[in-house]
Amino acid sequence: MIPLYAYVLLAAALFAVGLLGVITQRNAIRILISVEMLLNAANINFVAFSSYWGHADGYAFALFAIAFAAAEAAVGLAIFINLFRLRETVDVTALAAMKG
Amino acid sequence: MSAPTSTAPPETAKARPAEPTRTGRAAEGASRGDEGGRASLGQRNATAFRGEAGAASSRAAKSVMVLVLFAVIAFAVAETVPWYRPVGGGEDPDGVAEAIFERYVVAFEVLGVLLTAALLGAMYLAIREASP
Numbered sequence A: 001m002i003p004l005y006a007y008v009l010l011a012a013a014l015f016a017v018g019l020l021g022v023i024t025q026r027n028a029i030r031i032l033i034s035v036e037m038l039l040n041a042a043n044i045n046f047v048a049f050s051s052y053w054g055h056a057d058g059y060a061f062a063l064f065a066i067a068f069a070a071a072e073a074a075v076g077l078a079i080f081i082n083l084f085r086l087r088e089t090v091d092v093t094a095l096a097a098m099k100g
Numbered sequence B: 001m002s003a004p005t006s007t008a009p010p011e012t013a014k015a016r017p018a019e020p021t022r023t024g025r026a027a028e029g030a031s032r033g034d035e036g037g038r039a040s041l042g043q044r045n046a047t048a049f050r051g052e053a054g055a056a057s058s059r060a061a062k063s064v065m066v067l068v069l070f071a072v073i074a075f076a077v078a079e080t081v082p083w084y085r086p087v088g089g090g091e092d093p094d095g096v097a098e099a100i101f102e103r104y105v106v107a108f109e110v111l112g113v114l115l116t117a118a119l120l121g122a123m124y125l126a127i128r129e130a131s132p
Helices: A004-024 A028-053 A055-087 B022-029 B034-047 B053-082 B093-103 B106-127
Strands: none
Touching: A004 A028, A004 B053, A028 A055, A055 B093, A055 B106, B093 B106
């Protein structure tokens, strides 16, 4: 049996990698992938603790989070497709039109 | 994170290639070490890649920040999570069904509406209009 701390440490590592991707990458697609990694780290924690406590709410929340991530990825990709048609780039540092 | 390391020069934004350069990999590769030495290493390598110094030192600072975050989480886990209690035995499909379709059925329905709206919005945004 895998102990609980292994799940939590895996989720923490996945969250750290995803956060590093979000704050360092400039390609919008890579940032989307990193955001998915953040959501999946949270899902690992949901499922691990749900199984640990023998309570099914965490499974349901993880399923809802997966569906939400699908919707978010679809809308984000559509936005970036339009952005690429407009500006010929998905480099987020080049998109400073609304920068304060 | 200090301000001068976090702001890349704006003229380097478009000059940066899509793949991470050797400078960025070198700055990320050193996982343990003093931050100043890593920043100077990034900047020394960046002389070959003109205009990459600010981005490389910023990335090194962000890497250190994320490593500190992970260290804090690992320390908290080591302090609080019981070591010898394994995960398992709680799998209960009936409980999952009861959670989704009874206790959180409203959230389930709202999620269905959200998925439909996201699908319609993504289609509206992504489908190219027919050229006249």
